[in-house]
Amino acid sequence: MTAKSPKKPYGIFTTFLLHLHPPMVDKSAIKFTRTFGLGGINALLFIILAITGILLRFSYLPAPEHAYESILNLQNQTFLGGLLRNLHHWSAKLMVVTAFLHLLRVFFTQSIYFERKKNWYYGLLLFAIVLAFNFTGYLLPWDQLSFWAVTVVSNMPSYIPFIGDGLSNFLRGGPEVDGHTLLNFYNLHTSILPLLFVVMMSLHFYLVRKAKGVTVQNPEEREMVKVNPNLVIREALVALALFLGLLIFSMIFAAPLLDYANPLLSPNPIKAPWYFAGMQELLIHIHPTLAILIVPLSLIGFLLWIPNQKINTQNIGKWFYNERGKSLLLYSSLLSAFFTFAIVLVNEYFLTEMLLSGPPLILGLVPFLLYIALTLGIIFFLQMKFKIDKIELFNALFSIIFCSYLILSIISIYFRGINMELIF
Ligand code: HEM
Ligand code: HEM
16 A cells, blocks of 8 residues: 655635635636626725725714714815825725626626526626615715715606605615614614625625536546646736726725715706716606616516526537627617617607697607617618527517617716706
């Protein structure tokens, strides 16, 4: 019997690393264009937000009489206080974008089917938590911007029949935005949401490991390389670039802070936070029950339903599904952007005046039906031109909906003036 040579024990760094990664990874899985590092970027942004958030708690006071002043003190009288707030503010905004880009990445590389289906659902939940973090954080500075934006958004659920008012009151902790809302949002923001996020993120990571890493094309031709240094170096570079970029951006651009919140003086227009801007624009055009209940629920149902489809495993990991995927995406995105813009204009300048004398239900239904008809038109066109299959149909629908929301958001943010009138 030959004695085995004793294995060298792992150092602390390697042990930590092996909790995150397997010792070996597929060479094609660590190519930058496979994931664009977006999952890791989200994780790092959360770490930055948690650290800066914990530091912010040392000076922040969650009460209407003190919150705004504590932010002013932080910015003007605390060493590096302004930078700390800017870092938290810009990282939070960036995380909405990077989480969504990561969602697009997994969606358009077909990484949501079979063993990854559950992780798509966890991801959707993580995205909802990111939005909840941003929304609850938005109120905390207690200035005119945050107070009125939260007032607008917290009123939105009240359009839901029967339970709407109750829901809005529950969200605010009362009939209007006040000290109860601030305290509730603060507690959600700094304890419940971080806890939820950490649990969900750990499950998310576990499922990535369980699925043997991210999707790769032709997994049978795997060429394995050591995770350290091959992947670790790339991750360190992306992390360094992200942190430096954020630091420099936060040194140059200050987080906005308007006057102390005044519940008696509403600005005009009052705009929702940018990630809800599309929803605010939608409310101008279609019936509120459609805009606040039916459209979002159908969208969520659609996102939950897609990964249940059967898909050719050869296409898993392939960007945009197949060779013509990019053209399909381009057609559906451009057509949808054009039609959404056109419907907004037609509704604003013709339909509203024409239908104003009729029942409000008709006024709120016609633009919606017009949109559905044009979407079906785009799908019919794609079917004629490309003879698309089921997955291509989903990809096209996804890009149509996404581009419409983008256009609605742009219009709401940049082209709505006093009384939310359209301006150019
Ligand atoms: C453990 C985690 C976190 C803690 C303890 C924390 C704590 C805080 C505190 C005390 C404030 C008030 C100070 C201020 O407004 O500048 C704040 C603001 C804010 N937080 Fe967080 N936060 C955390 C994570 C996050 C995350 C993950 C996000 C977004 C994804 C986020 C988004 C925001 C936003 C948008 C604001 C308003 C920033 C501003 O304009 O001043 N926070 N947070
Ligand atoms: C916001 C916090 C999130 C974090 C920290 C996170 C982290 C990660 C990481 C590190 C990976 C593996 C590497 C990579 O793909 O870049 C991953 C994969 C994955 N994520 Fe996320 N993610 C988040 C949000 C989301 C969202 C919003 C979705 C979609 C709704 C999602 C769905 C997925 C799926 C399906 C995979 C498996 C992809 C594959 O196997 O190729 N994640 N995530």
